[in-house]
Amino acid sequence: MQSSSCIKAIGSFIRNPKKAISEDDLSNSIGTYETEFAFIKEDIEKYRSQRIKHECFSVLHPWAYDLDQVDFKYIMNNDLTKKICSHLRTQNSQAFWLAFFKCQASVSADDFFGAIRELCQINKIPEFFS
Numbered sequence: 001m002q003s004s005s006c007i008k009a010i011g012s013f014i015r016n017p018k019k020a021i022s023e024d025d026l027s028n029s030i031g032t033y034e035t036e037f038a039f040i041k042e043d044i045e046k047y048r049s050q051r052i053k054h055e056c057f058s059v060l061h062p063w064a065y066d067l068d069q070v071d072f073k074y075i076m077n078n079d080l081t082k083k084i085c086s087h088l089r090t091q092n093s094q095a096f097w098l099a100f101f102k103c104q105a106s107v108s109a110d111d112f113f114g115a116i117r118e119l120c121q122i123n124k125i126p127e128f129f130s
Contacts, residue, residue, distance in 0.1 A: 006032045013044045014052075021045070080105050 006029040013019055021044055023030075023037045030037055080103045088094045100115040101107050107115075120129040 010040065010044060014047045017048045079103050 009026060009029050013021055013025075021041050026037060026040055029035075029040060033040075081098065084097060084103060084105065085094050088097055096115070096119065100118075101111070117126075117129045120126050
């Protein structure tokens with residue numbers, strides 16, 4: 001319920017591009033998403049500059065929306081392989097990440113350590129995980 005009211009508040013700025021972006025009007029969203037006014041303001045401005053319809057905003061998960069990954073057809077561009085590989089120095093680390101997590105930019109610690117455990121079992125070195 002809280003999330004949907006925040007999306008409506010943010011959506012009102014997207015629906016009306018002439019409406020001034022006010023920190024007071026976004027205080028509920030800032031608190032709910034535990035973020036800063038500058039972050040929300042920047043994303044509203046990105047939506048406005050790309051002229052994306054406000055309906056698009058309401059279908060994107062509020063924790064995951066990143067306008068640099070949204071094309072004009074409102075489809076998420078999830079192929080982050082090049083970006084991931086640029087941050088991983090060795091071919092082994094790239095192969096590990098892409099084999100277990102595909103082109104996700106991040107994973108939970110549980111998933112990461114689970115993948116390491118699985119890798120140790122595959123290579124018959126379970127003591128390495130310990």
